[in-house]
Amino acid sequence: MTGPACEPAIQGERIALVDLLDRVLAGGVVIVGDITLSIAEVDLVRVSLRALVTSISGLMEAMDDSREYP
Amino acid sequence: MAAEGGWVWLYGVAGGDLGAFADGVAGVGGAPLRTITAARLTAIVGDVGDREYGEAALRRNLEDLDWLARTARAHHAVLEAVAERGPVVPMRLATLFASDAGVTGTLQERAEDFREALSLISARSEWGVKAYAVKPSDPAGESGHQVAGREDQATGPGAAYLQRRRAQLTASKDARQEALASARAVYAELGRFAVSSRLYPPQAPDLAGQQTPMVLNAAYLVADERAGEFEAAMADLTARHRFVQLTLTGPWPAYSFVGESDGPGPR
Numbered sequence: 001m002t003g004p005a006c007e008p009a010i011q012g013e014r015i016a017l018v019d020l021l022d023r024v025l026a027g028g029v030v031i032v033g034d035i036t037l038s039i040a041e042v043d044l045v046r047v048s049l050r051a052l053v054t055s056i057s058g059l060m061e062a063m064d065d066s067r068e069y070p
Numbered sequence: 071m072a073a074e075g076g077w078v079w080l081y082g083v084a085g086g087d088l089g090a091f092a093d094g095v096a097g098v099g100g101a102p103l104r105t106i107t108a109a110r111l112t113a114i115v116g117d118v119g120d121r122e123y124g125e126a127a128l129r130r131n132l133e134d135l136d137w138l139a140r141t142a143r144a145h146h147a148v149l150e151a152v153a154e155r156g157p158v159v160p161m162r163l164a165t166l167f168a169s170d171a172g173v174t175g176t177l178q179e180r181a182e183d184f185r186e187a188l189s190l191i192s193a194r195s196e197w198g199v200k201a202y203a204v205k206p207s208d209p210a211g212e213s214g215h216q217v218a219g220r221e222d223q224a225t226g227p228g229a230a231y232l233q234r235r236r237a238q239l240t241a242s243k244d245a246r247q248e249a250l251a252s253a254r255a256v257y258a259e260l261g262r263f264a265v266s267s268r269l270y271p272p273q274a275p276d277l278a279g280q281q282t283p284m285v286l287n288a289a290y291l292v293a294d295e296r297a298g299e300f301e302a303a304m305a306d307l308t309a310r311h312r313f314v315q316l317t318l319t320g321p322w323p324a325y326s327f328v329g330e331s332d333g334p335g336p337r
């Protein structure tokens with residue numbers, strides 16, 4: 001996982017990324033290609049996203065705190 | 071044919087000849103789009119390199135939100151452009167073949183499934199409907215404050231605080247119950263205008279970029295000729311249900327109505 005230097009447009013773009021990921025990761029036809037995202041991998045991505053978002057919001061809080069109590 | 075050491079990325083499958091399509095739309099990894107036809111079906115594909123899209127690289131890159139976002143958007147942009155010309159069955163993200171022959175084989179083996187899916191989504195579109203529980207602006211309400219005021223004189227500030235806190239908790243619990251009831255009602259009501267519907271798990275508030283909890287995350291397959299009615303119903307429901315905030319997204323390519331219900335997503 002790369003650090004929180006990610007996607008300033010996670011919200012606010014015409015299509016919210018989270019709506020798109022719901023569909024492209026859990027929707028669509030699953031056919032057995034030579035490489036196909038398995039269900040376990042989709043779960044993995046979702047867990048990673050949650051962890052990433054949590055770490056970003058944690059970081060933001062830490063930054064807010066440091067502004068309040070320099 | 072995929073270049074040596076490359077992969078064929080499959081976006082989706084359409085029926086018949088697409089003609090010119092997706093002009094100026096770059097595919098995943100910036101690769102130009104092309105088609106593979108077999109069994110009177112057309113697969114929309116692009117060629118991607120092994121260094122970024124091979125099995126090991128994919129596993130790593132899927133963990134990178136930036137990469138994932140870019141790739142998901144590119145996959146979607148292609149499907150959206152193709153959908154403008156007619157029905158297209160979207161593939162799940164990252165469906166890759168070592169060569170064109172694998173795609174051709176899949177078209178032949180799954181021809182009936184693809185045709186069935188194409189006929190289901192033809193002249194229909196997917197719409198997304200989400201509902202958020204509305205945060206009560208003043209949970210205790212005015213009467214709560216009056217009660218608290220009286221308590222203040224009778225039994226002191228500690229008891230008044232507890233009573234106020236209880237009233238707040240009750241109000242916010244009630245609001246949550248009301249929001250869930252509204253979500254169920256909205257889901258059922260909109261179903262009357264749809265051919266089919268699916269529920270996704272509610273998005274976590276952090277991911278959804280909303281402060282309030284999501285109580286409904288649904289997708290509907292709606293006949294294009296009824297899209298106006300569907301939107302009117304949304305407006306009507308928005309006015310009637312004050313404990314939820316409703317949002318509508320779409321039209322989407324029919325991601326949620328072509329797959330097996332095998333995943334953590336739509337059921």
